[in-house]
Amino acid sequence: MKKLLATLLAVPASLLVGHSQTAVTLSVNGVNPKHTISRHIYGHFSEHLGRCIYDGFWVSDSLNVPKKDRIRLDIVEALKKIQIPNLRWPGGCFADEYHWRDGIGPRNQRPTMVNTNWGGVTEDNSFGTHEFLELCNLLNTEPYVSANVGSGTVEEMAKWVEYLNFDGISPMSNLRKQNGRETPWKVTFWGVGNESWGCGGNMTPDYYADEYKRYATYARDYAGTRLKKIASGSNGNDYNWTEVLMKKVGRQMWGLTLHHYTLPTGNWGKKGSATAFDEQEYFNTMRNCLQMEELVTRHSAIMDRYDADKNVALVVDEWGIWTDVEPGTNPGFLYQQNSLRDALIAATTLNIFNNHADRVKMANLAQTVNVLQALVLTQKEKMILTPTYHVFDLFKVHQDAKLLPVSFSSPDYTSGNKKLPALNISASKDSTGKVHLTLVNIDPKNKLTISTSLAGVKFGSVTGQVLTAAKLTDVNSFDEPNKIKNVAFNGAKKQGDQLVIEMPAQSIVMLELK
Known part of the structure; x- marks a missing residue:
């Protein structure tokens, strides 16, 4: 010894x-x-929020970094190294105010929009469907598209699915071809709304269950592309939401989401600093992180009662630490630093997901670049990889391995x-x-x-x-x-x-x- x-x-x-x-x-x-540990547990999330898309993945023509079109390639190469399996877009709360047709066609003809959820900034829609799917192609990752249920329509989602996936002659496939894409992308992962209990419409679980079924009915499986439809699930420990969705929707969904953020103080008003904390606050933060074990266990137990064969996936498509923003930054941009504490949170959470691989089939850390528990931070031409990035580099060995x-x-x-x-x-x-x-x-x-x-x-x-x-x-x-x-x-x-x-x-x- x-x-x-x-x-x-x-x-x-x-x-x-x-x-x-x-x-x-x-x-x-x-x-x-x-059980197999699905590689999709190691997924990521990129919302139109702060500097995640604009000035993150999608940069100015004048920025002196390697680019394809305006996609920043040093970020792409870093994420390819950790083999990210999927990328969720365009939100988040943003998804339920996003109208996809505003983000296609010639960029100089696209209408602008106000991002009312995140900072009230005006976006030019220069990053839209084609740009996102080109980013996924460069990353060699699967797209996970969140459709607008909160302020959108059934027709809007149905036609987005057709635009992306139909390989025949139709108004949407013709429009796609006019915009430069001959063949469909065959996107399988589709979120039917986001946080429908809150920013996605303030719905009750019963009302949302009915809305889910209506939207999902018209989101068609075109030849060669069977959709994996993901229902908007619980806010943390709202076990009734899971109960209602499993009872009323059941096998009509591929997955049901769960959102849980680790707050250092447990208080949404004053969450705590990303870098200035003592051991007592660290202890409290890790206690809040470890709540994920109880959440996954209890939501899984409810799902088991309706789905003993575990056909419906638990999809934890928003998780991570959420702190106060860095001093001097836009409070609506959610920019925070990333410490060793955050790496311990990421690794602990991934171990929890791995050990529940019979039910947890997908998860998405929030968020990839410059927002919340980011893998990558940028400052003009500079780019750094956070401690959390290095956790995903360590843990990639588990992707699609046997638990x-x-x-x-x-x-x-x-x-x-x-x-x-x-x-x-x-x-x-x-x-x-x-x-x-x-x-x-x-x-x-x-x-x-x-x-x-x-x-x-x-x-x-x-x-x-x-x-x-x-x-x-x-x-x-x-x-x-x-x-x-x-x-x-x-x-x-x-x-x-x-x-x-x-x-x-x-x-x-x-x-x-x-």
């Missing part, structure tokens, strides 16, 4: 936070895994008389036989020694990466863009048939066994 402790990490000593050690026994079951059940008793992370599980884990086996474990230690003081037995798993070597920092408040800045990044991890060793892991405090570790 002394030899093992002496070879902990290939990282600077300043990152080895923690002054005490706790032992954990972990078992991983690799015998006949049943391996894990069993362990987590040590407590304590604050006064309150406690949280310090450790969370998920494991999978990919198509080549490699086994991957992602482990998160949220405790900022205590290291963990994890002794692991792996039933049905034979391996000869273990390699890994770790993401950590000296302080929970550390960020990647435009002056110091690589302060937090994934580095080699040498704290896992094969000992006989067992795997022993020495895990630092406040860290995320990904291990590969082969």
Whole structure:
């Protein structure tokens, strides 16, 4: 053990936070895994909000960065590296005031619009359907389109589906061809409204269920493209909404959404700073993050009563930390920095989704660029990758792999008389036989020694990466863009048939066994 402790990490000593050690026994079951971790759990969300689309993905002709048309290619290349499987657009609350025909045709003839939800800015509609689908093509990702139910019409959604997916002769396919696209895009993921309980129309669940069925009826499956229709689901712990939708809609939807944001203070009025917080606020933030486990479990249990075969997906298409905006920025633009704390939130949440892969089939972090828990931040020509980006880089190994059940008793992370599980884990086996474990230690003081037995798993070597920092408040800045990044991890060793892991405090570790 002394030899093992002496070879902990290939990282600077300043990152080895923690002054005490706790032992954990972990078992991983690799015998006949049943469930696949859908790659779509690793999806993202890009709304017309702040600087996500305009001055994010879609930049001025004069900006001196690599571009295709006005799509910023350094962002594209970064997102391709983490293999994003889908991208949700155009909202969010924006979706229910967006009329798609305003965003097609010659750009100099498109009408402007006021984004009443986010900052009251006037948009020129230069980024519309064709631009979004070209972005998805460059990203090699699947589009997830949210249709307007709140202020739109059944006809409007039906004709958008036809415009995108019909390969015959019709007014919409002819219009698409006139606008430069000969063949249909065959978009399968369609959201039927967004947050219909709130900004999407302030509806009751019964009223929305009827509206969903009406809109979904006319959203047609054209040849070669069967739609995956996603109903607007619950706001956090509104379990009645899920009950009503499952009872009244059921198998008429491919998926049902759930939205949950982690607020540091738990208060929408004063959410807390992205960078200036103490350990007590950190503890409260992680407690609010871990509510996702209860939400997913309880919503899944309701869905199970109506859908025992788990045909309807739980789609967590908005999640992440939401803090106060950075000082001096437009409060309607939701621009926030991204710290090690946010990386721990992302990794913990992804582990929760992985372990519920029987029901959670899709999720979308909010949001991709310059908004909320972003993967990418930009400042004119400069671009930085946030700690959250590096989490998705670590976790991409789970996409479409078989979930391996894990069993362990987590040590407590304590604050006064309150406690949280310090450790969370998920494991999978990919198509080549490699086994991957992602482990998160949220405790900022205590290291963990994890002794692991792996039933049905034979391996000869273990390699890994770790993401950590000296302080929970550390960020990647435009002056110091690589302060937090994934580095080699040498704290896992094969000992006989067992795997022993020495895990630092406040860290995320990904291990590969082969």
